[in-house]
């Protein structure tokens with residue numbers, strides 16, 4: 001799963017709507033792709049990104065985006081680094097944790113398991 | 128079946144079917160094997176290749192991707208596969224989710240991510256941003272209880288009129304699709320497709336003002352004859 005996808009995800013519980021992101025990422029296995037920079041695509045993704053989430057994970061993959069993210073959205077060097085992080089970096093194994101309810105979701109083979117258990121669904125609807 | 132080519136303004140377009148030789152019949156006990164409805168689905172995508180390409184989707188989603196055959200086909204059709212689009216697939220069945228990943232790997236698609244979830248649960252923040260949504264629902268009429276069996280039954284058991292799972296998604300479609308979005312869904316005659324159309328009509332799918340396009344594919348499961356395939360604007 002790309003950092004891009006991870007960045008746009010949130011906790012599965014209804015009770016966490018609006019506050020179940022960015023999920024905290026623990027990545028134990030990752031993969032780096034070598035796809036060429038796509039300016040149009042990355043510019044189109046920018047309004048959908050959660051910058052707190054981007055700031056939190058960039059150092060994990062040794063990507064330096066600088067301090068002033070919002071001021072660099074037209075800077076090509078910045079956009080190239082951002083592309084490297086969100087499009088060319090994949091999480092293969094790890095864990096996502098909801099910042100609101102602390103529910104943990106595991107990632108195996110690049111697939112996050114976002115399914116809730118029956119009792120969680122029941123509890124979620126009740127609350 | 129078509130010969131996999133379609134004429135567009137850019138010339139003759141061709142899309143290969145995804146390689147599926149990494150699975151054996153044993154694997155297909157755990158997830159849905161591409162069948163006539165899957166081929167009808169990719170034929171419809173091929174027919175729309177020109178408009179899909181000119182719409183230039185950034186994010187494409189398949190709900191219930193099973194083996195991954197259809198979403199990988201779309202990725203091939205829209206190629207080149209180079210980081211300029213994001214393909215997402217969800218499946219409630221963990222074995223199907225893994226199968227979709229394996230099919231992406233077999234076909235060297237690096238821009239397809241798979242999430243083990245129900246419909247678009249956990250992807251709600253992307254509502255309104257999906258440019259293409261594909262859905263080959265569990266449309267076979269069954270007892271309501273059969274929907275909950277899980278595993279491969281989730282790929283076909285549709286409850287009363289085969290509509291119970293479909294009807295959960297329909298109200299979400301207007302919120303999921305982007306303004307330019309296309310939604311593709313397979314239906315069979317038992318699903319009462321005319322009723323599905325009128326429901327989508329009440330959700331504001333006014334095709335004449337061309338807010339969104341909705342391709343309805345009807346096929347009859349009983350005798351496998353395609354009854355109609357129409358695009359409504």
Ligand SMILES: [Zn+2]
Pocket residue numbers: 011012013016020098099100101102103
């Ligand atoms: Zn939560």
